[in-house]
Amino acid sequence: MAALKMQPGAEIDGFTVGEQVHRGGMATLWTVTHPGINVPLLMKVPLVSEGEDPAAIVSFEMEQMILPRLSGPHVPACFGTGDFERQAYVVMERIPGQTLYKRLGELPLPYDEARAIAGKVAAALASLHRQNVIHHDIKPSSVMFRGHGEAVLIDFGLSHHKHLPDLLQEEFRLPFGTAPYMAPERLLGVRDDPRSDLFSLGVLLYFFTTGERPFGESETLRGMRRRLWRDPYPPRCLREDYPLWLQEIVLRCLEIDPAARYPTAAQLAFDLAHPDQVKLTARSRRLTRDSIATVWRRRFNLGAVQPQPKSDVAAQLASSPIVMVALDIAEGSDALDEAIRVTAERVMSTSPSARLACVNVLKLNRLAIDRTLDEQGQNKHVDRLVALQHWARPFRLEDNRLTVHVLEAIDPAAALLEFAAVNLVDHIIIGARQNSMMRALLGSVSAKVASEAPCTVTVVRPSRLTVQDESEGTAEQDDASAVTPPGMF
Amino acid sequence: MRLALFADIHANRQAFAACLDAARARGAERLVCLGDIVGYGADPEWAVDTVMDLVADGALAVRGNHDHAIGMPSDSMNDDATAAIDWTRGRLNAEQKSFLAGLPLQRDDDNRLYVHSEASDPARWRYVRDTADAARSMMATGLRITFCGHIHRPGLYSMSSAAKMTSFVPTSGIAVQLLTGRRWLAVLGSVGQPRDGDPAASFAMFDTDSREITYLRVPYDMETAAARIRANGLPHWLADRLLIGR
Known part of the structure; x- marks a missing residue:
């Protein structure tokens, strides 16, 4: 494989490489220009070459397949891809500004600001799910905003597309993703339920309104598995003034059983847009976690609730x-x-x-x-x-x-x-x-x-x-x- | 170049004609027939003549187990298949039989392999049912993409550079890029006797430049195809199954 050298001034398939703007664990980001394309562009280049870290390669392949098929304001527009035979890359629209990760120092945010942010992310997820894609890595560093305010989701390396092969399905022994935000069903190998993204958004909203992560930061499989039976502390335990409607929304997103969450991102966005209309259930007033009996029943009946038949993203959206x-x-x-x-x-x-x-x-x-x-x-x-x-x-x-x-x-x-x-x-x-x-x-x-x-x-x-x-x-x-x-x- | 790939035509004139029309409408530049031109269906003469004409015009074709059984009776076929082969043998002329017998078991073409069953031992006619079967076939060839048929159910397998496998049931009409970083095995559905629950005829287009494969389903006059099977005294199940795609 004759890899091209990534450096300022290099030419790749008509794109002229500018400066390197980011170097992450799996990829580097470069500004590029192309005659005839008038929007600011970024070229994402995987750090590893073929035959090295399979995780980086596979997630890059997924992004290469999925990003060009997405459209609308909630994703960066894609302008080209290059494969591993020469120089693997994805060229996409450069979204100005920062990700939500930059806000972590300000947590907890005012309730209404966090509600507005989550509402925008939910609208973006609704758009993504309608395009048959589940993001699977919703977290602060995956979310940016356009000047008009729409949320833009980035990083599709762990995503699942209903109509494309899922290259991550057998790749890893452990579920791959960001531990604090990962939905419990992901730990059972389920990758085709869009409500997993609603769980992750619930984690984000909990974190942004309380300053605490509902499931901590545990990265061990053992620590992560607890969320299959153990519910988080209700936010009202942490903040006395936590609004009932907000706890209702957050805890519904964080339900262990996907069927108990919002059926769609659009319905979640709806509640976030109309807090005065959120119907309060017992969830909204809870001050304690589930009883130990409930937790044990969940824990030792895990086998009984295990992997459901493949859920159909489109059918689920259509029924809700x-x-x-x-x-x-x-x-x-x-x-x-x-x-x-x-x-x-x-x-x-x-x-x-x-x-x-x-x-x-x-x-x-x-x-x-x-x-x-x-x-x-x-x-x-x-x-x-x-x-x-x-x-x-x-x-x-x-x-x-x-x-x-x-x-x-x-x-x-x-x-x-x-x-x-x-x-x-x-x-x-x-x-x-x-x-x-x-x-x-x-x-x-x-x-x-x-x-x-x-x-x-x-x-x-x-x-x-x-x-x-x-x-x-x-x-x-x-x-x-x-x-x-x-x-x- | 745009390839149109057809597997398991099985003497179903109505289905094959509909797929050929659909492929031409999509700009097919080269046709590939992945075997089992005859067997089960009621129009073997037409099917063989059509493929012979296509091959004369540059199409590629390989031999399937039913094509093989015309000249070399098989003892591994079920009763319905054997009855259809015996009937078919009586319908084909010497030229048609010799065309079938002369087809190669596999063909390769610019880093692509065409074979009816799978690549590890094409003459054993093994099915690709799961990732283990797919891996065995992929390990047996150095070519990056294999196209096969035989099982009458579409499937798309890939193997990463670390030999990890993925399997996928393709969606009709959605192009999937066969990424260069991995090896691929594309199992085609059947033109003339689908068995995946969808009775519509199945074929695929592959664009060699974009490396995109698109599996397609084509509705056809299955009532006529089934009626001809019954009218020719072939086992009725061979007609009935066309209507349910099983």
């Missing part, structure tokens, strides 16, 4: 969508609300881990100063929340699967679209306005949402019969206004 229902309760259109309920029930019943966000827009006037109280002096915002809860009651969803939101906005469609984008909504269910006079004046909210939404949109109309009953006398109606079941867009 965030469904948003946009309701126009103020108009009092009972038939339409009922039709929306039927549609939403159908969607929710096919997805056992789906969660439902019921959203109503309180329209503000563009010019007049809005008062939150109506003529009778009632608080409009609270009224709407109550109405949404009333509408959702027949679903009988467990508390942690339902939230209600009243948005205040001048442009209802824009507010709904923004809510869907920010909260990683998978499916919007919205009613089409029947009153043609209103639609003529205001434009169709559902049409704008359907055409611009980042996800699936179902536009619901009441059945033809109820439409005739209700809107007799209105002159024109869409030909398509009686679509039952509703059309999918």
Whole structure:
């Protein structure tokens, strides 16, 4: 193998090498330039050559395979790879700034700042998981941020891609990764469960809000295995003022059984974005760890819960969508609300881990100063929340699967679209306005949402019969206004 | 150069024609037939003539155990396979039989090995079922990439420079780069009689420049293929299994 010499000024496949900016345990990082590429670039070069440390080679191979397939703001863009026959490298976009590792000296961070950071990482994980990749090394030094605030995940050397060979599967006798952040199932050899990343993010959030690592820093297999049966001290043991909602989120991420964690990163991001809507369970108030009986039962029943059948990343994400229902309760259109309920029930019943966000827009006037109280002096915002809860009651969803939101906005469609984008909504269910006079004046909210939404949109109309009953006398109606079941867009 | 690789055609005209169309649509520049052109299916004459024409145009082909059994009856085949071979033997003319008998057991081509079963002893027709079988085959050749078939279930194995093995069930339509740092064994699914639970015909494309292999599944008229098996008096299970991919 004729390896090229890495030094400033060297040319590799059209890339001109600049300065070395980092030297880590497994790789060096160099600035590079390429005519025609106008973003700052980094070349990552493994430190070892073929035949030496297999860990470094294999994780480099994984990164080489996975990084070029990823897209979106939450990963560095990839501009080229070189193989071990000549000079192994990956060229990627250089993300300015520092990793979260630089913040360790400031821990614990204020609760709200840590919440915002974890929310951004959860959104990044949601994007990664949707691309069929599990990161498997979420820790402060794997997280950076773009100027606009989006989290960027780096270092995919331990990652797993559902559609690519997993080169790490048989490579190491011990699970390979960063011990304090590693999910318990990883110790059993499970590499295909995206909820392992949620556990690692839970460790990070615990650490950032308490200043303590929930499982210490043990690097021994024996020390790491304890987390298969031993739960961490609840954060409220360490900080008396620890918010209940935050403990609820952190301990749910740190559940030993992946099935007890959040089903998806998007659902975790949702709770982090709406702390006031987090449904508090016994978890949130705990001040002690599990009883010794529970711990022993876990420890000596390990064989019984061992490796589950291969989980399917895509199937799991698909069964846990965030469904948003946009309701126009103020108009009092009972038939339409009922039709929306039927549609939403159908969607929710096919997805056992789906969660439902019921959203109503309180329209503000563009010019007049809005008062939150109506003529009778009632608080409009609270009224709407109550109405949404009333509408959702027949679903009988467990508390942690339902939230209600009243948005205040001048442009209802824009507010709904923004809510869907920010909260990683998978499916919007919205009613089409029947009153043609209103639609003529205001434009169709559902049409704008359907055409611009980042996800699936179902536009619901009441059945033809109820439409005739209700809107007799209105002159024109869409030909398509009686679509039952509703059309999918 | 873009290669199209076909294994275990098994005289299934509808499946092979559909795969050839799909390969040409993807810009295949060279075709490779990994053996078992005949056996099981009801159109052996067409299948052999088609491969003969392709070979005349530059395609590569190797011999499978069913092709071999036409000239050299095997005592290791099950009853259904034997019945199909006996029937097939009566359908092929001398030229077709001699073409099958004259196929090599393996071919190599620019650091790639093509073989029907596996490389350690091609004439023993052993299956590659797991990483141990794959390792035995990879150890037996100095070539970096081996393509084979025989087991009718797609699989992709790799061996690192430290002789660690990985196994993987490829996803249809997703290109996988065969990294230069390791050795690879690509087991193709079957064109004419898939057995991995997906009845769609299976083949693969390999780009020799990017070193990317893409396994593909092609829907085809399996009802007609099955009906022809029944109409020709072949064992009914050979028709039924096409519809369920087992």
